[in-house]
Amino acid sequence: MTIATTSPVTGEVLKQFDELSPEELEDKLQRAAVAAASYRLTKHEQRAEWLSRAADVLEADSATVSELITTEIGKTLRSATDEVAKCVASLRFYAENGPRFLRDDEGAAAAAVGAQRTYVTRQPLGVVLAVMPWNFPLWQAMRFAAPALTAGNVGVLKHASNVPQTALYMEQLFREAGFPDDVFQTLLISSGRVEQVLRDGRVAAATLTGSEPAGRSVAAIAGDEIKRVVLELGGSDPFIVMPSTNLERAATVAVKARTLNNGQSCVNAKRFFVHADVYDAFLDLFTAKMGGLVVGDPMDDSTDIGPLATESGRDDVEAYVDDAVAKGATVVVGGKRPDGPGWFYPPTVITGVTGDMRMYGEEVFGPVAQVWPVASLQEAVDLANEHPYGLGSNLWTEDQSERDTFIRDIQSGMAFVNGNTSSYPEIPFGGIKRSGYGRELSDVGMREFMNAKTVWIGDPAR
Incomplete structure (x- = not known):
C-alpha cells in the first residue's frame, strides 16, 4: 500500500513516504515499551502541564495544520480549522480535568468486607495501538491520544495511508510540547x-476507528490475544422530524448533519424519517438547501463541499446512487458527478429507497441523503432500528413524550434531541450493534485503557 499525500482536487501525488522496515518497526515498539515503564510513574499534574503546552503549540500551528489537512483529504479549510480548534479544546479539557479523573475512588464498604480501608486505583495499561481513519485525521487521533496520555499510557499510531503528514505532525506535536521521547510515535506501516x-507482547491494547471489516479483523486478533480493544465503526444515523418542530431550523441542521466533512463522517445523519404531515414542506426546504451548496476548491472560503478524500470513495458513492436509481429510487437533487479532475460528488437527495437497494442497509460515505415519509414516531424508530448500525441518532420535536420514547427505544450509542450528533471531550462517544463497542472521550473513554485495581487493606492488629 502506498503511503502518500495525494490531492483529492487534482489526483496528483504530492508527497510519498517509505514504509518502516522491520528493523525500524522493532526499534519503535521497543522504545515505546521503555517509555511506558517510566511514563506511567509521572505525576498527574505533570501530564496536565504537557497537555496544556501541546494545546498552545497546536493553536499556534493552526493555520499550517488546517491547510495540511485540507491538502490531504479535501475537506474545506473552514472545516479543517474547526477540527484543529476542537483538538485544542480537547487537550485543554484533559489538562484541566485529568488529575481529578485519576483520583482513587474511596470505598464505602470497608467494614462490610472486613477491611480497614478499600479503594479503587486506576493505572495505565501500557502501550496502546491506535488504528485511525483519514476522515478527521487530527481529531480522530487526538480523541485517542489526549485521554490515553492523560491516563499514563503510551501511544503508537497507525494512521490511514493517505494522511501521513498529519500523522507525523501528531508525533512532532507531543515531542515539542515536552512529553518524554517515544511516549507518542507514528508508525508508517x-x-x-x-x-x-x-500481537506483539509489548502492546497491551488497541483502539480502532474505521470500517466494519477492519473492526472485525482487529477484534478477532485482540480476542485471540486477550487484549482490550475499543471499536468505533460505521454508522447510518437516523434523523427523525416530527410536526411540532421548527422545520426551517430542522432542515438547516439536516443539511449540516448530512454534509459535514463532505458527507464523510460516521455520525453524519444519513437516513431522514419525516412525519407525513410535514414531509412535503421539509423535503422542499431540505432539497433547496442541499442544492444550493457550492461544490469546489476546498481552500476557497466560498466553498461548502470539497472533493471526497479518495477516488475509490467517490466511485463507491456513485455506485450506491446508481444502484438505487436502477431499482426505482428517485433523485430529487444531485446524483451526477461533475466532469473534470478531482473526486467531487454533489450533495444528493434520494427518495423511494427500498430494502433491495444497497444503500438501505449499508453506509454511504458521501453527501447523499435518503428521505422517507413516516406515519408516526414509532414507525420512524422501527425503521431506524432495522439497520445493523447503532452509532448516533437525532430527533426533532417539541413533544416531551416523543422525546422520552425516542431516548428509550432508539437502538444507538448516542441520542441527540433538537441538535446535530457530534463528539465532545466532555461526554462519552460510541455505538452499539455493528457500530462497535467501548467508548471514547470524557472520563469514561479515558478509563477504557486503565486497570481498575481493587485495593483491600486489613487491620494488622487483627
Whole structure:
C-alpha cells in the first residue's frame, strides 16, 4: 500500500513516504515499551502541564495544520480549522480535568468486607495501538491520544495511508510540547502489518476507528490475544422530524448533519424519517438547501463541499446512487458527478429507497441523503432500528413524550434531541450493534485503557 499525500482536487501525488522496515518497526515498539515503564510513574499534574503546552503549540500551528489537512483529504479549510480548534479544546479539557479523573475512588464498604480501608486505583495499561481513519485525521487521533496520555499510557499510531503528514505532525506535536521521547510515535506501516503490532507482547491494547471489516479483523486478533480493544465503526444515523418542530431550523441542521466533512463522517445523519404531515414542506426546504451548496476548491472560503478524500470513495458513492436509481429510487437533487479532475460528488437527495437497494442497509460515505415519509414516531424508530448500525441518532420535536420514547427505544450509542450528533471531550462517544463497542472521550473513554485495581487493606492488629 502506498503511503502518500495525494490531492483529492487534482489526483496528483504530492508527497510519498517509505514504509518502516522491520528493523525500524522493532526499534519503535521497543522504545515505546521503555517509555511506558517510566511514563506511567509521572505525576498527574505533570501530564496536565504537557497537555496544556501541546494545546498552545497546536493553536499556534493552526493555520499550517488546517491547510495540511485540507491538502490531504479535501475537506474545506473552514472545516479543517474547526477540527484543529476542537483538538485544542480537547487537550485543554484533559489538562484541566485529568488529575481529578485519576483520583482513587474511596470505598464505602470497608467494614462490610472486613477491611480497614478499600479503594479503587486506576493505572495505565501500557502501550496502546491506535488504528485511525483519514476522515478527521487530527481529531480522530487526538480523541485517542489526549485521554490515553492523560491516563499514563503510551501511544503508537497507525494512521490511514493517505494522511501521513498529519500523522507525523501528531508525533512532532507531543515531542515539542515536552512529553518524554517515544511516549507518542507514528508508525508508517501498511494495514497488513497491524496484526503483527497488535500481537506483539509489548502492546497491551488497541483502539480502532474505521470500517466494519477492519473492526472485525482487529477484534478477532485482540480476542485471540486477550487484549482490550475499543471499536468505533460505521454508522447510518437516523434523523427523525416530527410536526411540532421548527422545520426551517430542522432542515438547516439536516443539511449540516448530512454534509459535514463532505458527507464523510460516521455520525453524519444519513437516513431522514419525516412525519407525513410535514414531509412535503421539509423535503422542499431540505432539497433547496442541499442544492444550493457550492461544490469546489476546498481552500476557497466560498466553498461548502470539497472533493471526497479518495477516488475509490467517490466511485463507491456513485455506485450506491446508481444502484438505487436502477431499482426505482428517485433523485430529487444531485446524483451526477461533475466532469473534470478531482473526486467531487454533489450533495444528493434520494427518495423511494427500498430494502433491495444497497444503500438501505449499508453506509454511504458521501453527501447523499435518503428521505422517507413516516406515519408516526414509532414507525420512524422501527425503521431506524432495522439497520445493523447503532452509532448516533437525532430527533426533532417539541413533544416531551416523543422525546422520552425516542431516548428509550432508539437502538444507538448516542441520542441527540433538537441538535446535530457530534463528539465532545466532555461526554462519552460510541455505538452499539455493528457500530462497535467501548467508548471514547470524557472520563469514561479515558478509563477504557486503565486497570481498575481493587485495593483491600486489613487491620494488622487483627
